[in-house]
Amino acid sequence: MKYNSPRIKVLNKQNILKLIHDNHPISRAEISEITDLTPSSVTRLTKELINDGYIREKGSIGKNSPGRRRTLLDLNENAFVSLVFDLGVNVTTFGLGYFNGRVVLGGSFETPKQHKDFFAKAKDIYTKLKKEHKITRISFSIPGMVNMTENRILLAPNLHWQDISINNLLDVDVPILADNEANLSMMAEKYHSKDLKKIKEAVFIVIREGVGTGILLDGKIYRGPSFTAGEAGHMTVDIRSHEKCHCSNEGCWERVASINWAVENYQEKLEGRNAIERFASLKKKKDNRKIFEEFARNIAVGIINIVNVMNPQLIILGGEVQDLGEYFFNSIETEVKKRALRDATKKLKIRPTVFETVSSNLVGAAVLAIEDIIEKVR
Numbered sequence: 531m532k533y534n535s536p537r538i539k540v541l542n543k544q545n546i547l548k549l550i551h552d553n554h555p556i557s558r559a560e561i562s563e564i565t566d567l568t569p570s571s572v573t574r575l576t577k578e579l580i581n582d583g584y585i586r587e588k589g590s591i592g593k594n595s596p597g598r599r600r601t602l603l604d605l606n607e608n609a610f611v612s613l614v615f616d617l618g619v620n621v622t623t624f625g626l627g628y629f630n631g632r633v634v635l636g637g638s639f640e641t642p643k644q645h646k647d648f649f650a651k652a653k654d655i656y657t658k659l660k661k662e663h664k665i666t667r668i669s670f671s672i673p674g675m676v677n678m679t680e681n682r683i684l685l686a687p688n689l690h691w692q693d694i695s696i697n698n699l700l701d702v703d704v705p706i707l708a709d710n711e712a713n714l715s716m717m718a719e720k721y722h723s724k725d726l727k728k729i730k731e732a733v734f735i736v737i738r739e740g741v742g743t744g745i746l747l748d749g750k751i752y753r754g755p756s757f758t759a760g761e762a763g764h765m766t767v768d769i770r771s772h773e774k775c776h777c778s779n780e781g782c783w784e785r786v787a788s789i790n791w792a793v794e795n796y797q798e799k800l801e802g803r804n805a806i807e808r809f810a811s812l813k814k815k816k817d818n819r820k821i822f823e824e825f826a827r828n829i830a831v832g833i834i835n836i837v838n839v840m841n842p843q844l845i846i847l848g849g850e851v852q853d854l855g856e857y858f859f860n861s862i863e864t865e866v867k868k869r870a871l872r873d874a875t876k877k878l879k880i881r882p883t884v885f886e887t888v889s890s891n892l893v894g895a896a897v898l899a900i901e902d903i904i905e906k907v908r
């Protein structure tokens with residue numbers, strides 16, 4: 531292959547844009563140092579990226595030393611806007627994702643039981659918002675398995691949705707993207723969290739009406755050849771259990787580690803229209819310590835298996851449990867360190883997700899759109 535081939539040029543352009551994404555604002559000289567590209571190549575390629583609208587010049591550094599003044603490059607935040615949906619089993623939230631990773635919440639609605647109604651609602655929202663915003667992608671976080679090449683929901687067990695082609699249901703004039711919610715949460719953390727700049731093996735566990743895991747392996751999301759990797763919620767943790775799971779197996783981890791378990795096993799009936807609201811009521815109860823300690827142990831059982839299999843350096847918990855406080859996370863960590871292989875836990879950290887106001891799923895859907903935009907740079 532010739533080194534000045536168009537393919538190499540495109541890859542260099544994409545790499546520069548990725549670099550600016552991770553380190554903005556950044557000078558051309560720094561880009562040249564990090565990428566080993568000549569200063570003239572960097573000047574030429576960044577000029578193209580500016581003309582295409584991806585980046586812009588933003589101020590400079592070294593003002594007091596003439597001759598060493600360097601113009602900084604930053605992302606053009608508004609150039610690419612994605613409409614992002616966090617499809618929840620009971621409640622769906624949506625928002626706008628900008629090219630620098632920022633997500634602005636748009637609203638929420640009760641998730642329709644029928645998939646056709648859901649995508650009709652999504653189309654209405656898109657039609658309305660595209661009048662005011664330059665939307666270039668629609669990106670979905672799905673509580674289930676997704677074939678990403680075909681945009682097909684293989685199975686969303688808690689919604690009872692199976693084998694659904696999003697492309698057939700949503701007729702729009704922009705590209706559609708979709709992925710499993712835990713994979714997207716892992717992507718969101720990798721994009722925004724400092725500790726993940728160096729860690730290459732990590733697992734994000736989404737605990738909501740179901741339990742999903744997003745696996746980061748060698749710095750990349752591992753989805754498996756059939757897009758079912760990370761369905762740790764359906765690993766069997768009780769071989770004697772006859773409790774049926776939505777996946778049709780019995781004794782799944784999800785049966786004891788989802789928020790449904792906590793609300794169903796609390797001594798009183800909790801207020802709320804759905805599991806999310808009832809779980810929120812449970813968080814406010816003064817006598818919830820005992821149930822949350824038991825819940826922490828149930829969650830720990832699955833983490834022990836994951837740690838023994840995968841030896842990750844970081845486990846992140848999100849969904850509905852991230853605000854449960856130190857004692858909850860300490861209970862999980864104590865149990866995991868007591869029961870998992872000693873050497874597997876040596877470098878292990880367990881922490882809540884960094885995302886509080888906007889869900890990690892929604893932020894991840896925006897990151898998926900950004901990655902797609904960068905991949906399409908020519």
Ligand SMILES: [Zn+2]
Pocket residue numbers: 763764765775776777778779782784
């Ligand atoms: Zn299951």
